[in-house]
Amino acid sequence: MKTIRTLLTLIAASASLLAASAPAVQDIPLKDIDGKDTSLKAYKGKTVLLVNVASKCGLTPQYDALEALYKKYKSQGLVILGVPCNDFGSQEPGTPEEIKSFCSSKYNVSFPLMGKVHVKGSDQHPLYAALTGKDAKFPGDIEWNFGKFLINRNGEVIKRFAPKVTPNDPTVVAAIEAALKAK
Numbered sequence: 363m364k365t366i367r368t369l370l371t372l373i374a375a376s377a378s379l380l381a382a383s384a385p386a387v388q389d390i391p392l393k394d395i396d397g398k399d400t401s402l403k404a405y406k407g408k409t410v411l412l413v414n415v416a417s418k419c420g421l422t423p424q425y426d427a428l429e430a431l432y433k434k435y436k437s438q439g440l441v442i443l444g445v446p447c448n449d450f451g452s453q454e455p456g457t458p459e460e461i462k463s464f465c466s467s468k469y470n471v472s473f474p475l476m477g478k479v480h481v482k483g484s485d486q487h488p489l490y491a492a493l494t495g496k497d498a499k500f501p502g503d504i505e506w507n508f509g510k511f512l513i514n515r516n517g518e519v520i521k522r523f524a525p526k527v528t529p530n531d532p533t534v535v536a537a538i539e540a541a542l543k544a545k
Contacts, residue, residue, distance in 0.1 A: 388517040390489045393477035395446075395458050400476075402489075405441050407515050409541040411529070412493075414447040414481045416454035416507040417464045424508050425469035427529035431538065432473040438542045439515065442473035447481045450506050454478060481509070493519060510534070514541050 388402035402410060411431070416422060425444075432442040446461050448454040456464065458477065465471035479487035481494075481504040493511055494502055500511070500522035510529070512521035521537045528534070 386517055387489060387492050387513065387519060390492060392479075392487075392489060395462055395475040395477055397458065397477060402443075402513065402517065405443070406517065408439050408441045409435075409515055409538065410441050410443055410513040411534075411538065412443045412445060412511045412513060413529075414490075414504060414507060414509050415444040415475075416447060416450065417456060417461060418453040419450070419507040421506070421508040421525055422453075424529055425465065425471055429469060429471055429473065431529050431535075435538060435542060440538060440542060444471065444473060444475045445481070446475065446478040447504075447507060448478060449480055449482050449504075453507060512537055512541060514544060 388406065390401060392400050392402070394400050402412075411428075413424075413428060415425070428442050428444070432440065444465070446454045446456075454461065461478070462475065465475060479490065481487065481490040490504065492498060493500070494504060499519050506525040508525040510521075510523040510525075510527070511519055512523070512534075514520050520541060523531075523534055
């Protein structure tokens with residue numbers, strides 16, 4: 363019996379060490395669209411919808427629905443984070459200034475934008491490696507632009523939505539509302 367107890371204690375300690383060695387998604391460094399250092403930790407206590415975005419994609423009109431969600435739920439603690447990505451059909455070729463200009467002039471985007479990153483491949487950003495890797499809650503490659511991850515107030519990834527699931531889809535809205543109500 364003592365051997366089993368010791369073995370269970372060692373397994374629990376090993377699991378704790380492994381969990382502690384993997385960086386939490388909110389601790390992974392990012393750059394904002396202006397090149398300033400940040401991370402998801404800047405949004406601690408907020409519900410975050412993280413979306414890889416692109417300006418020249420058939421799904422780009424989702425910016426309208428993202429902005430509408432942001433305006434509707436911002437006061438309740440929702441943050442939409444747009445993460446430009448040029449990995450799919452070179453549909454986000456712009457500079458940070460061009461991306462900001464496009465988003466504000468075409469879609470009146472007021473939610474935060476991050477710096478352009480790779481969401482797949484050998485240059486995949488560590489944040490997306492954590493979000494999609496084999497140990498992630500929702501593993502698997504990003505399929506295309508406008509893939510969405512919902513992160514709760516505690517920094518835990520709680521939902522993943524495919525690119526073609528629009529931000530105003532009832533399943534997305536219900537998940538956001540539930541996350542905003544949870545403490």
